[in-house]
Amino acid sequence: MTTRTPALLVLEDGRVFRGESYGAAGETFGEAVFSTGMTGYQETLTDPSYYQQVVVQTAPHIGNTGVNDDDPESRQIWVAGYVVRDPARRASSWRATRGLEAELAAQGVVGISGVDTRALTRHLRERGAMRVGISSVEADADALRERVLASPQMLGADLAAAVSTTEPYVVPAEGERRFTVAALDLGIKTMTPRRMAERGIEVHVLPATSTADDVLAVRPDGLFLSNGPGDPSTADGPRDVLRAALEHDLPFFGICFGNQVFGRALGFGTYKLGYGHRGINQPVQDRGTGKVEVTAHNHGFAVDAPLDRATDTPYGRAEVSHVCLNDDVVEGLALRGAGGELKAFSVQYHPEAAAGPHDAAYLFDRFVELMSVTQRTQGDG
Numbered sequence: 572m573t574t575r576t577p578a579l580l581v582l583e584d585g586r587v588f589r590g591e592s593y594g595a596a597g598e599t600f601g602e603a604v605f606s607t608g609m610t611g612y613q614e615t616l617t618d619p620s621y622y623q624q625v626v627v628q629t630a631p632h633i634g635n636t637g638v639n640d641d642d643p644e645s646r647q648i649w650v651a652g653y654v655v656r657d658p659a660r661r662a663s664s665w666r667a668t669r670g671l672e673a674e675l676a677a678q679g680v681v682g683i684s685g686v687d688t689r690a691l692t693r694h695l696r697e698r699g700a701m702r703v704g705i706s707s708v709e710a711d712a713d714a715l716r717e718r719v720l721a722s723p724q725m726l727g728a729d730l731a732a733a734v735s736t737t738e739p740y741v742v743p744a745e746g747e748r749r750f751t752v753a754a755l756d757l758g759i760k761t762m763t764p765r766r767m768a769e770r771g772i773e774v775h776v777l778p779a780t781s782t783a784d785d786v787l788a789v790r791p792d793g794l795f796l797s798n799g800p801g802d803p804s805t806a807d808g809p810r811d812v813l814r815a816a817l818e819h820d821l822p823f824f825g826i827c828f829g830n831q832v833f834g835r836a837l838g839f840g841t842y843k844l845g846y847g848h849r850g851i852n853q854p855v856q857d858r859g860t861g862k863v864e865v866t867a868h869n870h871g872f873a874v875d876a877p878l879d880r881a882t883d884t885p886y887g888r889a890e891v892s893h894v895c896l897n898d899d900v901v902e903g904l905a906l907r908g909a910g911g912e913l914k915a916f917s918v919q920y921h922p923e924a925a926a927g928p929h930d931a932a933y934l935f936d937r938f939v940e941l942m943s944v945t946q947r948t949q950g951d952g
């Protein structure tokens with residue numbers, strides 16, 4: 572039995588939790604958010620949208636299935652820090668190649684265990700997501716809080732370029748290539764291009780700083796904007812790329828950050844939610860079909876668009892296509908042309924389902940359908 576080093580967690584409002592050092596020793600800062608997923612911690616840790624966020628897992632046992640090389644959603648762990656209650660002492664899965672704590676330590680991710688994550692989550696739910704510090708080198712809570720208050724806020728943070736690929740790359744279509752898609756990587760998860768490739772799409776993943784000309788240069792049948800970290804109100808570059816694509820009537824599909832950028836391209840604002848949606852069992856209704864799907868979420872911001880009416884925009888009529896049944900937050904947008912035909916759409920949640928239920932996989936089929944209809948009409952015209 573090893574004795575664990577004491578560690579300290581201090582929230583910006585002064586609330587203190589004490590526990591033990593977990594993962595790398597040291598000190599870290601970020602926005603404290605909680606995720607309610609009972610499974611999929613490896614996908615959570617490697618989701619680039621969590622950059623500069625300290626994730627609190629409400630599931631009390633974390634690490635049970637260890638870590639493998641198949642489940643990461645990107646090239647590294649992105650969370651700024653990790654808060655767990657009762658870490659597994661031993662990993663048990665035929666897929667595991669190593670333990671979670673060793674992986675966190677190897678990647679320099681500072682964590683804390685032995686925390687009453689239920690009390691911490693209730694605090695964040697009541698007071699909202701806020702900055703936090705975790706330290707195994709500082710024992711004085713007041714001193715740590717000073718540094719928390721000096722650390723960057725999530726509101727106004729422009730982070731997509733920091734996690735994006737710097738070089739374009741191609742994910743080939745599985746089987747025959749039916750379409751080419753330009754995907755702006757604002758923090759893309761590995762599973763997203765794969766879900767497209769499975770449907771015969773060749774995906775050209777482009778850096779977050781790409782221009783409209785870079786997008787058009789791949790002669791795409793459609794544009795995709797990915798999930799990503801930070802405040803969407805800072806994403807002016809991607810918004811302008813998307814506006815240029817809409818002017819070219821290029822079919823568009825967006826996920827999460829991509830939904831927020833779509834909202835901005837259409838003229839809507841975005842705002843910060845109190846504590847956000849994170850987990851793998853959020854109920855969302857597709858307002859077109861009335862169907863309810865259980866979905867994976869990770870967002871702290873949302874689009875401010877009216878639920879009760881469509882909005883005329885320079886690109887067509889925009890409507891809220893999906894809504895969260897817990898709190899009526901906008902979970903999807905659709906843009907329609909003069910004849911009511913779908914031109915572009917996006918969702919605030921995660922149809923790529925990594926981790927999470929596959930209820931929303933139909934959205935990738937909808938993108939394929941949109942591109943084939945557009946090809947047919949443009950071919951006719």
Ligand SMILES: NC(=O)CC[C@H](N)C(=O)O
Pocket residue numbers: 620797798799800801802803826827828829869870871872873
């Ligand atoms: N997963 C995402 O794309 C998150 C989008 C944005 N950073 C938010 O927190 O709302």
